Amino acid sequence: MKLRTKCVSTTMAIAAMSVFAALLAISSCQSSVESQQNSARPGSPLIVPAGFPTPPIPADNRVTWDKFELGRRLFYEKQFSSTNTLACASCHSLAAGFCDTNRVSTGILGRRGARNSPALANIAYDTAFFWDGRAHTLEEQAIGPILNPLELGQDTTVLVAKLTADPKYPALFAKAFGDERVTMSRIAKAIATFERCFLSGGSAYDRYRSGDSNALTISAKRGFSIFTGSKAHCNSCHSGLNFTDNQYHSTGLFSFYVDGGRANVTHLGSDYGKFLTPSLRNVMMTGPYEHNGRFTLDEVLQHYNMGGKHNSTQDTLIRPLDLSDNDLQDLKAFLFSLTDTAFLRRADFKNPFE
Ligand code: HEC
Numbered sequence: 158m159k160l161r162t163k164c165v166s167t168t169m170a171i172a173a174m175s176v177f178a179a180l181l182a183i184s185s186c187q188s189s190v191e192s193q194q195n196s197a198r199p200g201s202p203l204i205v206p207a208g209f210p211t212p213p214i215p216a217d218n219r220v221t222w223d224k225f226e227l228g229r230r231l232f233y234e235k236q237f238s239s240t241n242t243l244a245c246a247s248c249h250s251l252a253a254g255f256c257d258t259n260r261v262s263t264g265i266l267g268r269r270g271a272r273n274s275p276a277l278a279n280i281a282y283d284t285a286f287f288w289d290g291r292a293h294t295l296e297e298q299a300i301g302p303i304l305n306p307l308e309l310g311q312d313t314t315v316l317v318a319k320l321t322a323d324p325k326y327p328a329l330f331a332k333a334f335g336d337e338r339v340t341m342s343r344i345a346k347a348i349a350t351f352e353r354c355f356l357s358g359g360s361a362y363d364r365y366r367s368g369d370s371n372a373l374t375i376s377a378k379r380g381f382s383i384f385t386g387s388k389a390h391c392n393s394c395h396s397g398l399n400f401t402d403n404q405y406h407s408t409g410l411f412s413f414y415v416d417g418g419r420a421n422v423t424h425l426g427s428d429y430g431k432f433l434t435p436s437l438r439n440v441m442m443t444g445p446y447e448h449n450g451r452f453t454l455d456e457v458l459q460h461y462n463m464g465g466k467h468n469s470t471q472d473t474l475i476r477p478l479d480l481s482d483n484d485l486q487d488l489k490a491f492l493f494s495l496t497d498t499a500f501l502r503r504a505d506f507k508n509p510f511e
């Protein structure tokens with residue numbers, strides 16, 4: 158079925174906030190429906206928040222309830238790991254905005270990677286995945302951790318055989334894809350469909366953005382002005398509805414980075430120590446922070462206030478900011494306003510096996 162959206166454009170004047178220019182014409186869309194309707198269930202699991210555009214959906218992987226429900230099971234399925242002990246959700250926990258509350262994630266047999274697991278809210282809008290942007294579609298991305306010896310460490314032939322032999326999966330694949338065949342491509346499509354529906358736009362900040370001036374505390378409003386103002390310039394990089402410019406920057410976490418970041422992909426010295434700007438949606442729940450999980454939120458703010466450690470690729474916007482303790486508290490209050498509790502508690506995102 159073709160995508161249909163009903164959008165009403167409302168122009169909202171939010172006084173004295175020039176940074177909001179791009180948001181002034183907010184189209185308040187009713188939830189768009191992307192569906193092949195091969196399930197009796199009405200509506201769509203893809204619930205687009207008011208003012209958000211419909212995310213791009215690949216033509217060969219339309220969102221349906223059946224694919225979503227299969228993807229949900231696979232996301233929480235421990236047979237995904239060679240040891241049958243870990244699932245995607247082990248490192249991407251709903252209560253933490255689909256990230257891991259450990260500094261770096263521990264994969265099978267206690268093996269540790271070097272990176273912090275990113276939050277997955279609103280990844281439907283992204284075109285580059287992982288801290289260094291090495292994957293480009295959610296379908297492509299889903300295969301990575303299965304094979305990664307530090308994560309799920311699973312041979313794909315074994316995984317396909319396990320799911321084919323499982324009493325519940327062949328029927329679920331048939332509902333989602335028309336026949337019982339379990340393939341890696343279908344696994345990737347189902348997981349990507351589930352993840353694509355992780356749309357978060359119901360925070361206090363979103364209510365404020367939609368015109369409810371009482372949705373933010375006075376401190377959070379002050380924090381918002383600091384975040385967007387010329388003193389801190391946070392939104393030069395953490396921009397747009399998703400608080401990311403989708404670009405790579407070195408914020409000067411180190412003088413010498415052990416992890417080359419983007420340079421691992423491009424092999425350019427000028428990309429050394431640069432990482433993809435993370436979204437700040439639900440940021441209060443997604444700690445510890447940075448690509449290697451080295452900081453608490455207070456430490457992140459201190460890091461920016463001090464200007465970081467100089468290195469040749471460090472972004473020039475990262476410099477001592479001279480923010481007072483009150484300013485930092487206000488910034489934090491603003492960051493807290495990005496928590497979307499309805500998203501973090503959405504029933505059909507939860508573990509279906511519990
Ligand atoms: C052992 C922990 C672990 C497991 C298991 C795991 N992940 Fe991840 N995930 C990570 C880490 C760490 C990263 C960041 C890696 C990097 O940047 O190199 C990541 C990155 C991602 C990203 C990219 C997010 C972004 O914004 O760039 C997605 C999507 C994702 N994982 C989905 C999955 C799926 C789907 C599964 C199951 C098939 C899975 N993960 C299993 C730890 C894990």
Ligand code: HEC
Nearest residue numbers: 389390391394406432433434435446447448457461472474
């Ligand atoms: C030059 C671009 C840039 C500017 C300016 C900037 N950031 Fe960041 N921010 C990033 C990048 C890139 C990272 C990830 C860096 C890394 O892990 O190496 C990051 C990480 C973060 C994180 C950790 C998020 C997570 O999930 O790990 C927070 C919180 C944050 N920034 C808040 C802010 C605030 C508040 C400001 C303003 C004081 C700010 N940023 C200014 C680019 C920027």
